[in-house]
Amino acid sequence: MTVSRRTVLKTLAATGAAGAAVGVAGRAEASHAAATLAPDAMGLLYDSTLCIGCQTCTVACQRANGMPVDKSLVTINGAPFDFPSDTNGYNKTVIKLFDSGERHAFMKMQCMQCVDPACTKACMLGSLHKVENGIVAWDPVRCTGCRYCQISCPFNVPKFQWHEAIPRIVKCELCRARVDGGKGSACAEVCPRGAVIAGKTVDLLATAKKRIAENPGRYYGEKDETGKVVPKIYGEHDGGGTQTLYLAPAGVSFQDLGLPKLTHEPPAQMAMTVQHGVYKGFIAPVILYVAAAVAIVRNLRKDAAEAHREEGKHS
Amino acid sequence: MSAEARPVGGRILTPFFYVLALLAGIMATLVLYRIFAGVGSITALTDGYSWGIWKPINVVTFTGIGAGAYAVGLLCYILNQGKFHPLVRPAVLVGALGYTLGGTSVIVDLGRWWGSVFLGFPPWYNLNSILLEVALCVITYMAVLWVEVLPAGLERMQSSHSPRWKGFADRWLPRVRRMLPFIIALAMLLPTMHQSSLGGLYMMAPTKEHPLWFTGWLPFLFLTSCLTMGYGSVVAMDVLLGVVFRGKYRTHMKLLGDLAKVCGWVTLFYVAFRFAALGFEGKLGEAFQLTGPVPYFWLEIVLFLVSGLMYLSPAVRRNRGRLFLAGFVGVLAGAAYRVDTYLTAYDPGPGWHYFPSLGEIFVTLGLAALGVAVFIVVVKTLPILALGTGHDAPFDPGRPTR
C-alpha cells in the first residue's frame, strides 16, 4: 500500500466530520422498528352506518380552521356542484357517497393520523411530524413543498394548494389549532347523529368493539384466519394502525368507501428497512469513500510513476 | 492529464443555437409565471399525481445522462483504466450540466422553494427521508462536478494574455489538481448513493406502484441502469461530436468499442437481474398479464436487450452509426425505466388522471435546450474535448492511447 497514513487520516477526518454533522438527530424518529399506538393518542371514530350525509362536519371543519372559501367550481356528471369533490387545499374533510345502485353508504374522508405514518418518514426536514397525542402536524417553516408526502401517503391525505404563490400542505390535524375559540375536533362536536366522535384511540376502539358486540350484523366484516367473517374496524391494524378508525355497514366494503387494502405493516416499513439497513450509522458511505480515495490516489501515483518511466525511456 | 484537450472554437450563434435559445426563453417565461401563480398554473399536476414528468425526465433522466461522468470515472479512476481519460472531461461537463438542469427543475417544482435553504441546516434533517439523502447528495455532487470542470477553465485562463488571470490560474490549477483525488472519490461515492436512492424513493409507495416495478431492489436497479445510461450517453455523444465537429474532433472508436463491451455486459446483467428479482419475489406472472402498464415493461426490456446485444456485436462496434444507435437506444431504455417507475407504473387510485400539460412539456424542452446550448458554448470556448491527432481512427485497433 503506497498511500501515506496522512492521506488516510485526512480522508477519515473529512468524512467523520461530515458524518457527525449529518448524524445530529432533529426530528428523526426511531429508525425502522414499527411504532405502536400510544395510550394518549387521539383520533376519530367514523361509523358509516350512522352517517346521514348532512355534511355539517365539512362546514364546521371549514369554520373551525378558518379555511378560505373553496373557489374550485366542481362539476359532477356535468352539473355544477357547490361542494368540494374531495379534500383539497381548502377542505380538510369531506363527505363522499358510495352508491352502487343497490347499496349506498356515506364516507367521511380526512387524515388517518397513522400510528406509524409514511409522511413523517418521507418529509425531508420533518415538516410533517407527530406532536402531542400522536397528531400528525404540518410545520410551514420547514416545508419545501416537494410533495413527497403525497406520494408516500397510501390514503392520498396531504393536499396541496396548487395555485398559490405561497402554497401550503393541508390536512386534518384534529383541530389542534382552532380559530373559532372552540376546543377539540369540530366535526365530532357538530355531528347530529354521533356518526363521527373524537377521543383517545384506545377508547374509540373500545366503543367500536362494543357497537360490534351489540349488533354484529350491522357492520361489514372480513374473513379472519379461521375463515369466519368477523366485523372489522378499519385502522385497528391496517397500515400498522391508524388513530382514526372506521366502521362500514354490512355489505359495503372499506374499499367501496375508498380506503385502500393494507397489510398490518406500516407502508414505509420496507423502504425504511432497506434505507436504514444500507446507511446504518453512515458506515457504508464512509467506507466506500475511503476505499475510493485510496484506490484513486494509488492509481494516480501508479500512472505518474509509469509516465515517469516512459519519459525516462524516451529522453 | 489532458494535454490534448482544447476549445473547439467556431461560431456560437448558429441558427440551431437560436432555436435552443428560443426554447430556453419560453421555459424561463413559464418559470417566472409559475413563481407568482403557483405550480398548478403551468402544470397538470394534481394531489393524486403530485409529481409529473419533471421528476423522471428533468431530474432523473438528465442526471442519468449525466451519469457518464460517474460511469466512465469508475472505469478510469477506480479500475485504473486510464485509457478512457479523454472521454472523462466531456462526460463531466455533461454531468455538471445535467445535474444543474435537474437541480433547477427541482427548485421550479418545489412549492415552497425558499424552504430549501434549510437543506443546509443539519439539526432539521429527517434522517428517515430518502428524498433528503437524494437532495443533499445531488447538491453536493453538482458542486463536485463543477469543481471537476474547473481545471478546464483554469487551463484556459493560463493561456490568457492578461497577467492577472494567468497568475490566478497558475496559483490555483496545481492546488485544484492536488485536491482532485479526494474530489473524484466524492464523485464516485455520491452518485452511488443518490442514483440508487432516486429509485429508492418509490419504495415509499407500495400501494401505488405496480408490482412489476415495486421492489426492494429499486435502488440497485436504478444504480445499474444509470451506468448503462451513462455509458450510452458517452458513446452516443462522442459519435455525435465527431460528426458535428468534423475535422476538429475525432470519435474515439476504439475507446467506445471497449466501453461498449463493458456496457453490453452491464446491460444484460441488468435485464437478467430484473427478471431474477421478479422471480424471487414471485411476480413473474404479472409480466404476462398485458393490462395497464405491463406493455411498457416489455418495451423497456426490449430497449435494454436491443442496446445490450448491439453493444456486444463487433459489427456494431465497428460502425459509428450503429454504435450511436446502441448508445441512443441504451439511453432511451434507461429513460423509459425511469419514466415508467415514476409515472406509468404509478397509480394513486381510481379517478386520478394525468398527462403532462403544455407548460410542463415546454419547461422540459426548454431545460434540455438550455443544457445543450451551454454545452455548445463551453465546448467551443473551454478545453473540454480532446482534439488533435494521436487518436485511433476507425478500424485501427491497438494504437496506444495514452
Next chain:
Amino acid sequence: MNQMETSIFSRRDFLKVCSMAAAAVGLPASAADKMAEAVAKRKPSVVWLQFQECTGCTESLLRTGHPDAAQLILDLISLDYSETLMAAAGHQAEAALAQAMKDNAGKYVLVVEGAIPTKENGGYCIIGGKTAIDMLKEVAEKAAAIVAIGSCASWGGIPSADPNPTGAVGVGEIVKGKPIVTIPGCPANPYNLLGTVLQFATFGTLPALDDKGRPKFAYARVIHDDCPRRPHFDNGRFAQRYGDEGSRQGWCLYKLGCKGPQTHANCSLLSFVDTVGAWPIGIGAQCFGCTEKDLAFRVPLFQTVDVQGPTPPAMYTPVNPQAGSVSPVATGVAGVVGGALVGAGLAYGAKLAKTEDASEEKKP
C-alpha cells in the same frame, strides 16, 4: 239542520264555493260542477262524534277559509250531529242523532274526533249514559264511511300517552271490519278532512289510503321531504339551541330533535288557519311528530331521529371523483415532440451507419 235552499247565496257564489273547495282539496276543476250537482240533489249527512279529545280538530275546522265553516256547514254538507256546533242539547241532541241515523242509514259519513277509553269497561267517557265504545259501535254500524280525525281518533293520541291510564285507543281498535280513514295530526289539518269528505260527497269514493288508513294525498311523504328549511339541512346549517344564531337565522331544527324525517304529514304544504308558517317549524319549534303513534307523546322532544331511508341527492361527490385533466393538445404535442426526437435519433443513427458501411466498402 235540514236541507236548506241555496237562496242565501246566488248560484254563482255557490259554484265559487264548490270550486274553492274542490281546489283546496286537490280535486279536479270538473269536480266543482259535480259537487254542485250532488249537493243540489241532497247534501251528504255527516255525524260528528267527540270522545276523549280537546276539540282542537273541530276548532281547526272552524278556521278554514276556503270553504269557510259557514259555507261548509250551510252549503256543502249537512252536519246532523256535532256536540260543539249544534244548537240542540240534552234530549234534543240525542233525538237529532237518532233521527239522522234513521233518515240516512247507510249513507251518512261518520267523523270521529277523540280517543276511546277502554279501561273500566269504557267508563272514562260516558255521553248520554252510553260509553264511548257503545256509542261508536252503534253509529259506525250504519255509516257509509268512517273518518277518524286527529291523532286521538286515529291511534289514541295524547290520552294514550304512557302510562295510558284510561286505555285510550283509536277508532280502528273499536270498529272492525269496516274501512276507516284516519287523518292524524294534533290538530289534524282541516283540509285533509275536507278533501276526503268532499270527495266522498261528490264522487262517492274515498281517496287512496296507505297501510294506516291515511289518505296518501296528504300523508305519503314525511315533513322532511317538503320542509321549507330543508336547504339548511342539506347544507349543514343547524340551530343548536333555542335563540342561538342558527335559530334566529331559521336554520334546520334537526339537531334540536325535529321529528320531521319520520313524520308523515303535509303541514308545510297546506297551511293551518290559512296562515303560511302557522305550524311548529314555521315558528321555529321542532316538529314533534304529532301524526305518528311511535313518536308523538312517546319520544322525547329533543331526541334526534334517524332520517328514514336517506336517499342521497342525485348530485353527491362520489368516493372516487374524476380528478386531473388530460389535455388533448398537450397529448398531441408530446406525441409529436417525443416521436420527433426519438425518430430523429434513430434516423440519424441509421443514416450514419449506412454512410459508414458505404465508406467501408469503398476502402480497398
